[in-house]
Amino acid sequence: MYSTILRERSGSIWSRLILSRNMGGGPRTFPGGLNKWQWKRMHEKKAREKENKLLDQEKQLYEARIRSEIRAKMLGGGNRDSNENTAAKKPNQSHGPLSPQEHIKSLADRFMKAGAEDLWNEDDGPVVKGSRLNRVGNGGSRSSSVIDVRRLGSVGGDGRRGFSSMSRGGRFKRNESSCDEGDEFDGRKFDTLSPFSPGFAGKKEKVKSVSNVVRNKGLFGRRKFRKNDSSTEEEDSEEEDGKMGGWMDVRRTGSSASLGNHDFRLTKRVQRNVSEEELYPPLDINDVREDLSKRKSVENVVEESGEPRDSIYSGRRFDESSISPLTLKALSASGIVKMTRVQDATLSECLDGQDALVKAKTGTGKSMAFLLPAIETVLKATESSNGVHRVPPILVLILCPTRELASQIAAEGKALLKYHDGIDVQTLIGGTRFKRDQQRLQSEPCQILIATPGRLLDHIENKSNITSRLMALKLFVVDEADLLLDLGFRRDVEKIIDCLPRQRQSLLFSATIPKEVRRVSQLVLKRDHSYIDTIGLGCVETHDKVKQSCLIAPHESHFHLVPHLLKEHINNTADYKIIVFCSTGMVTSLMYNLLREMKLNVREIHARKAQLHRTRVSDEFKESKRLILVTSDVSARGMNYPDVTLVIQVGIPSDREQYIHRLGRTGREGKGGKGLLLIAPWERYFLDELKDLPIEPIQVPDLDSRFKLEVDESMGKIDTSIKEAAYHAWLGYYNSVRETGRDKTTLAELANRFCYSIGLEKPPALFRKTAVKMGLKGISGIPIRK
Numbered sequence: 083m084y085s086t087i088l089r090e091r092s093g094s095i096w097s098r099l100i101l102s103r104n105m106g107g108g109p110r111t112f113p114g115g116l117n118k119w120q121w122k123r124m125h126e127k128k129a130r131e132k133e134n135k136l137l138d139q140e141k142q143l144y145e146a147r148i149r150s151e152i153r154a155k156m157l158g159g160g161n162r163d164s165n166e167n168t169a170a171k172k173p174n175q176s177h178g179p180l181s182p183q184e185h186i187k188s189l190a191d192r193f194m195k196a197g198a199e200d201l202w203n204e205d206d207g208p209v210v211k212g213s214r215l216n217r218v219g220n221g222g223s224r225s226s227s228v229i230d231v232r233r234l235g236s237v238g239g240d241g242r243r244g245f246s247s248m249s250r251g252g253r254f255k256r257n258e259s260s261c262d263e264g265d266e267f268d269g270r271k272f273d274t275l276s277p278f279s280p281g282f283a284g285k286k287e288k289v290k291s292v293s294n295v296v297r298n299k300g301l302f303g304r305r306k307f308r309k310n311d312s313s314t315e316e317e318d319s320e321e322e323d324g325k326m327g328g329w330m331d332v333r334r335t336g337s338s339a340s341l342g343n344h345d346f347r348l349t350k351r352v353q354r355n356v357s358e359e360e361l362y363p364p365l366d367i368n369d370v371r372e373d374l375s376k377r378k379s380v381e382n383v384v385e386e387s388g389e390p391r392d393s394i395y396s397g398r399r400f401d402e403s404s405i406s407p408l409t410l411k412a413l414s415a416s417g418i419v420k421m422t423r424v425q426d427a428t429l430s431e432c433l434d435g436q437d438a439l440v441k442a443k444t445g446t447g448k449s450m451a452f453l454l455p456a457i458e459t460v461l462k463a464t465e466s467s468n469g470v471h472r473v474p475p476i477l478v479l480i481l482c483p484t485r486e487l488a489s490q491i492a493a494e495g496k497a498l499l500k501y502h503d504g505i506d507v508q509t510l511i512g513g514t515r516f517k518r519d520q521q522r523l524q525s526e527p528c529q530i531l532i533a534t535p536g537r538l539l540d541h542i543e544n545k546s547n548i549t550s551r552l553m554a555l556k557l558f559v560v561d562e563a564d565l566l567l568d569l570g571f572r573r574d575v576e577k578i579i580d581c582l583p584r585q586r587q588s589l590l591f592s593a594t595i596p597k598e599v600r601r602v603s604q605l606v607l608k609r610d611h612s613y614i615d616t617i618g619l620g621c622v623e624t625h626d627k628v629k630q631s632c633l634i635a636p637h638e639s640h641f642h643l644v645p646h647l648l649k650e651h652i653n654n655t656a657d658y659k660i661i662v663f664c665s666t667g668m669v670t671s672l673m674y675n676l677l678r679e680m681k682l683n684v685r686e687i688h689a690r691k692a693q694l695h696r697t698r699v700s701d702e703f704k705e706s707k708r709l710i711l712v713t714s715d716v717s718a719r720g721m722n723y724p725d726v727t728l729v730i731q732v733g734i735p736s737d738r739e740q741y742i743h744r745l746g747r748t749g750r751e752g753k754g755g756k757g758l759l760l761i762a763p764w765e766r767y768f769l770d771e772l773k774d775l776p777i778e779p780i781q782v783p784d785l786d787s788r789f790k791l792e793v794d795e796s797m798g799k800i801d802t803s804i805k806e807a808a809y810h811a812w813l814g815y816y817n818s819v820r821e822t823g824r825d826k827t828t829l830a831e832l833a834n835r836f837c838y839s840i841g842l843e844k845p846p847a848l849f850r851k852t853a854v855k856m857g858l859k860g861i862s863g864i865p866i867r868k
């Protein structure tokens with residue numbers, strides 16, 4: 083009956099349409115009171131949606147088919163295709179439109195630029211015991227390898243490890259992704275790459291560990307990864323600070339959510355369920371011996387140079403190198419004569435035009451290690467060019483994660499260019515007007531550009547003439563490379579790389595280079611790049627002169643303990659300079675307000691603050707003594723605040739690397755310092771990640787009741803909205819930490835304890851949508867807004 087009515091109704095509509103069309107001009111109104119164009123647009127939209135849905139379904143089916151195919155091969159079906167040659171002869175055998183080989187080839191095309199083509203090969207796929215390993219080994223014959231780093235990789239003895247652990251849904255590495263407010267995470271999904279994604283095989287690289295040059299023959303297992311599905315702040319989408327990602331579980335890890343107007347920091351830490359040995363099989367003992375003996379001989383050289391063992395300097399002087407006299411003049415004007423070890427180890431390699439991945443401890447002069455070759459590159463290119471450009475091309479591009487760091491590197495570059503006429507450095511960073519950037523780039527052309535990825539990409543995508551100016555690029559530097567190649571930034575970096583010429587030199591620098599980053603570094607670097615590690619095998623990334631301690635105390639006592647610890651340090655250190663790191667911007671803000679109420683000399687920096695404020699405070703903190711800076715992770719990387727005497731980290735950092743970078747704000751240029759990690763008993767598990775670092779546990783100090791009262795009174799004076807925002811941020815942060823995020827009831831309890839400890843009478847309600855996203859709807863203790 084309904085269908086008859088419908089037919090009748092639709093019939094009447096169509097007959098009316100036809101009738102009116104015959105009358106000319108078409109109907110004035112369509113069903114629902116829509117006009118002709120609205121009606122047309124509605125149908126177009128519906129068609130598009132349908133098409134997208136179909137495409138999505140098709141994509142999912144395709145991926146599922148490939149996954150099951152791989153799983154089948156891994157779980158005993160391996161024999162079916164054990165002969166890779168056979169597989170190679172039968173493309174399209176069972177993968178519908180694309181065989182794995184074709185698929186890899188298509189991915190290879192995407193990444194096909196100098197150095198990246200070898201991320202992929204036709205053999206990529208489930209590896210059969212022996213055969214692949216042997217082939218890779220043979221392929222590596224031209225290497226003068228000391229350590230077969232291939233064995234570090236996930237393709238181990240049975241040749242299937244990396245892949246099999248993945249296909250089992252295994253986790254690879256904790257995922258760390260933390261974003262401070264204003265990051266670019268806002269709701270963007272970083273989609274899953276194909277199961278074949280970063281599968282790297284059979285590659286070579288030179289590995290130079292202070293002295294020893296080792297060829298890395300390829301350490302490449304497979305990873306499937308997905309950026310956290312997290313949404314954060316809406317405010318400044320360009321802000322990159324604190325934007326971090328990490329390798330993830332094959333499955334989506336934890337839940338995360340938008341916290342509306344509250345800041346958010348996302349961390350997913352995924353515990354391994356495959357052993358370290360399984361992922362990174364042990365090195366051959368002979369290789370290690372050879373490596374160590376080489377290292378010893380270099381250490382002797384360093385000792386012979388007259389520099390103390392723990393000195394950051396190598397003993398070589400800059401005037402012994404081939405850098406230009408004008409740069410030398412600028413160096414000596416700044417009182418810089420001797421090279422640090424990282425500068426010594428990298429300078430000749432970088433000046434030779436080699437690609438390099440460089441690891442050196444925090445505060446040892448990495449910026450200068452890439453700025454000096456950058457200047458030489460410009461000099462060389464300008465000499466050889468005929469100088470006919472109306473606007474000089476950008477010859478050097480330096481990418482770094484935060485605005486403050488970009489400005490700092492630019493200032494250092496300008497100091498080195500003091501006596502060079504006609505060479506200039508510019509920055510492209512968020513927090514400034516886009517149009518103004520364009521005008522500045524036009525009116526004050528530069529050869530060296532220092533940029534944060536988001537803003538540079540904005541310029542590239544908005545078709546300002548930056549893309550054409552980048553066509554002549556000679557040198558591409560990525561500072562804090564592990565962070566920029568991690569998932570939070572990698573897509574942007576990939577897009578930027580797509581705009582750069584293939585013929586270029588690339589340098590990656592960081593104080594921490596996890597093995598995973600070594601693997602993906604080939605997205606940027608050429609196959610034959612050097613790996614220069616001035617820290618060395620078996621040595622820790624932190625400085626001996628920095629005394630590290632850990633204090634484990636209930637979370638609700640942290641707001642009492644921090645002022646106590648600060649006062650204690652201030653009383654014992656005449657020229658104190660302290661940085662307090664908090665987990666999110668809004669918690670930073672709360673801590674800042676508390677310390678200010680307690681009449682401490684304190685400043686705050688986090689991504690919620692306007693750029694003008696951030697720059698002003700950062701500059702002030704650089705120059706000052708007897709000052710406390712409370713900050714989120716925007717200050718964790720690269721910032722060179724001289725003479726910091728103490729770094730306090732409140733709550734667990736996003737990962738081991740972040741702990742090292744935060745700690746690295748003290749003990750710079752070979753000086754001493756102190757670091758204190760303040761965590762709650764239930765955060766103790768994080769210490770496992772730091773177990774190789776010399777961290778001393780310390781006793782929880784006794785706080786007298788008068789002091790506690792003083793803190794409570796000061797807390798009482800803080801605006802409730804700041805506390806509520808801090809509670810939400812806290813909840814968001816720990817909800818996204820895997821260990822705490824998966825047990826929502828416990829999380830709610832912990833959050834409530836935090837809430838009472840900051841003087842809130844009851845937990846502030848969450849938006850329903852937010853609670854749903856966070857998986858907290860219906861959890862007792864989590865109030866929802868009506």
Ligand SMILES: Nc1ncnc2c1ncn2[C@@H]1O[C@H](COP(=O)(O)OP(=O)(O)OP(=O)(O)O)[C@@H](O)[C@H]1O
Pocket residue numbers: 418419420421422425442443444445446447448449450592593719720721722746750751
């Ligand atoms: N050869 C040198 N002699 C004296 N001072 C130097 C030398 N090289 C660099 N410096 C100074 O050392 C300080 C730290 O350098 P820089 O910020 O480049 O360290 P970094 O290794 O990049 O640290 P991070 O890992 O935290 O980014 C700076 O003030 C820099 O000017």
